[in-house]
Amino acid sequence: MVQIPNTSASAPPAQRSVPTSADVARLAGVSRATVSYVLNNTSAVRISEPTRRRVHEAAEELGYVPHAAARSLRAGHSRMVLMPAPAIPVGPLHGQFLNELQWALSRLDYTVVQHGALGLHGDDAARAWAELRPVAVLVPGQGLGPQGVAVLKRSGARAVVTLGPTGVEGAHALLMDHATVGREAARHLHARGRRRIGVVVPEESGLEAYSTPRLDGVRQALRGTDAVVTELPLGYTEEAAARLAARWRGLGLDAVFAYNDEYAMLLMRALQDEGVRIPEDTAVIGADDLMLGRLLRPRLSTVHIELPSGRELAELVDRAVRDPGAAPERHEVLGATVVHRDSS
Amino acid sequence: MVQIPNTSASAPPAQRSVPTSADVARLAGVSRATVSYVLNNTSAVRISEPTRRRVHEAAEELGYVPHAAARSLRAGHSRMVLMPAPAIPVGPLHGQFLNELQWALSRLDYTVVQHGALGLHGDDAARAWAELRPVAVLVPGQGLGPQGVAVLKRSGARAVVTLGPTGVEGAHALLMDHATVGREAARHLHARGRRRIGVVVPEESGLEAYSTPRLDGVRQALRGTDAVVTELPLGYTEEAAARLAARWRGLGLDAVFAYNDEYAMLLMRALQDEGVRIPEDTAVIGADDLMLGRLLRPRLSTVHIELPSGRELAELVDRAVRDPGAAPERHEVLGATVVHRDSS
DNA sequence: TTGAAAGCGCTACCAT
């Protein structure tokens, strides 16, 4: 049976089939090889100027766009850097970091792709990512185990970088120990004479990854002192905050680290409505240093968090891709400093 | 020259090459065809149970993961739904929408991918997306022109959906006319007797897509009335807000629609610090109905925005993919309702 | 029930 060429006039114009480099070659009257040379500016081969023009014109006319899958199949590798799409809305801090990162990786000629597979977890997710044969994978959180790393590496990923509290065997790690945040908050409160310290723990799921280490950090910092830590579960609603505030005096707390600025604002308002004076009766400190915290009265004290620059991570990725054999790097990258304002 | 097989003992174990279905076949002692049948559960072919087991075991042992590019190259299409990664940190509203969408598309067996190419614009971006041969492309904003749509369709995209103020020739559209937001805000202020109405326009770039239509909406709603609209450029800093507040009385405004709740909170605080009484001297209304607006005193009035459900869009995508010939659908999907609290 | 082989679109080697 004769293969009907793409350019067959019998094809309905409504759904023209996708032009390939062969179509371009045919139209330009050259070979597919020449098309490839021209469109990729292959320096090892010199193509005459008229030919180049004809090829470019043909490509233009057909609206030819190279097929990335075919290309990377042939090349045996891609320049795709994959990361899972964040499952929870990402704050301005993390958002800026992500943007920097994507920009920096683009500059290094990588294609950045966020894979949105919210249903998958752990090694299933790793397998799904591996199908795309990314050259590097960046994984926030701690969903990935050594198995997952192995799957990714076996399927050609030259760099796997985790961003989270703990590293993983075989992968590079940007260690972001949120315990530091809790520690700084606790030290601050303790230094200012507070001893009965509450720690808000959000009830919203997906936040445990941050809230647990932040709570642990508080406990660490206060270990061996005379301070007492009270865990305060709190849903992100006015009602929940009001309920917590209603039993506040009974709790006998003189300070609270409220997980982050948003929970802090929520709780602070509820406390004020309840007649609790801040900071006299209870000191309040948040985290993340949101602009909005400065708008409250009293202004909200907070823990300013410093993330690594996106450029930094991009360079780590690039280094790792270039030398996949190198020992995994581990960097402690989360800076936390108290910004003392008026609420504590 | 003899081709050294993948399993050659001469390969350094440190960098084993990626296992292919041929490797699985070899290990299981069957043909590549059989491997494909087994791993894809091809119903048209019956494979004996022992063979199935051997294949699965071999795949497991090698850590085999199919190569998505090769598969879709062969198949002639993919199930990838592509969308550009948001360039600005996305709020809780949009964030939830995105998550729903990804979840719903995953359920429909699509692979959702966010393409992070912050450097590219318009048709360049479209070309970059087209290289990945997605079966559908979702584009927020108005960066995409008819040219871009054409490129995408010619390269095999069976559905292109824009999400933004205006549709594009040839593409489906979820029309999100932010003018509605401004209109509702303006109507509310006007109904409450305000006549000299300021509209905050953020100076931060990337927000024009929202701020311009919101401003236009205010103008529309007030056209033909005795109200006067004043445009108020404002950067998202305390200093800028203080500067604006300092010249507030000179502006002679009795109301302000502050773009969104965050700018509203920023401005409201600055006005209060300046001694401007809210709402007596100046009414303030924001938009987005953030939780935080309820924490201010007075509580912030706002325009609650209703986005379509992610499921809805996922179904539109699926419909369009199944029937690419159908006429582009256009849906007006942005709901806006004033939530009147105490600041207006 | 299983295997052989073609071919998806592309690039890079080797000829000419």
Place this chain on the structure above:
DNA sequence: ATGGTAGCGCTTTCAA
């Protein structure tokens, strides 16, 4: 300077 062609990993007819 340009063309022929092999082969990347996969699925799917067709044959056995």
